[in-house]
Amino acid sequence: MKQFFTLLISSLVALSSFARPPQTILSVSSFSNTNLRITIDGYNYNFNNDDDFVLNNIQPGQHQIKIYKTKNRGYGYGSNNSTIIYQSNVFLRNNYHTDITINRFGKVFIDEAPIGFGGYNNYPNNYPNNYPNQTYNNPMGLVGFEALKSSVNKERFDDSRLNIIKQAAINNYFSTDQIKQLIGLFNFESTKLELAKFLYGRATDRENYFIINDVFSFSSSRDALSKYIIEYRP
Template sequence: MYSFTPCTVHRFLLLLLSYLLLGFGSLQAAPVAASIAGERGLAFRLSLDGQPVSRGARPQVYLDQLRLGYHWADFFIPAGRGRGYNYRTQIFLPDGFETNFVLVARPGFPPALRTVSTVPLAPPVVSYPTPGHPAPGYPAYPSPGYPAYPAYQTPVYQLAPAEVDNLLQAIQRRPFDDARMAIMRDALRDSFIESEDARRLIKSLSFDENRIETAKFLYSRVADRHNFYQVYDALVFASSIREVQEYVQSVR
């Protein structure tokens, strides 16, 4: 027979409680990951929350086992001859998702880190073939807020604010909506823009039916789909807004 003193029982209960709390925390904690790619092969060094995470400059960094929530990201972008640029920004990482960023540094503009997709780390199970889904081996995205390209690919190109301004000026030089819409489609065939820029482009059109058609086209070209509600400000009638909303719901 074993006998336990009150002190031994107390220690055993504390130890058991600690293990239970650790186990509960591991069940509650969802995976968090992020990838950061330099636009057009741009190389950079990265520190996250003050801790270096890359040795030397590289064009892409993948991070996993991260803490969810806000983090400080510090970049050093080499410029040759030992010189370079420092850029600091705050990023948010939701639990259960991989957030993909692109680092943009173009002549004449300050560096910028842009969110291009947020994808679940545990993708939904899809039976193939299913109408509207990609071929086997590709994830069953897009979902709300995710651009329409595979999660593991870097987006082709995202227009900078100055480039959107140039596009808007080119559109406004055309007198008719048909020509304006043709320029938009050509310029955004392989590119992404922000929701606010989409609103500006749509508002340049004269007729609401053309604005509706363009809003539907631009939905798949918007990088920050969680802000797509800004586009509705460019539509004149409530019925037009409802039509675009119904379209968005149908393709999510």
């Protein structure tokens, strides 16, 4: 009887897994008029801008993704015919839909949501605000982040530098390490603290935010940031 019960439970688990198989979706949407080519883990895909590019049931985990602007649709895999506009290692989570969007200016944004989230059927209406300690976005890609730092370094005054970062943070998220690099571009303690507070809500790995303490020269700044994080409400 015990053996039969164990077999029955195993069968039910197997049937449940078969009924709702895990899946991971990657899509690329473009509002740009340029022709694009996508490379995922070294494999090339042509992208017709008239339709979204979608890969269903892609293997969850880390993937190297590159997006090129090409001169001719469907041709020209050579480096002379294409310019890279996005390059990053993207972690795709199981049962999540990750979407990469290229706006009409050629800027790249990335976001993700649980599969089935669009209809709000299985999640509270204010999701993900019910989960203030979690984020569901990937950090800014390497190319875009380096461009952001370059733009900041071109400005002479801290106010202008700060405004550029705040503008970029409207549509982008950052890893804690990226935030640490951005704060390191400033000299004044007060500006560092202001930026550390501002970007906490845009961090993809808030559990690692303690490393930001390294950028401060005074314990009062570290204490102020800790107090802000404890009392933080999105």
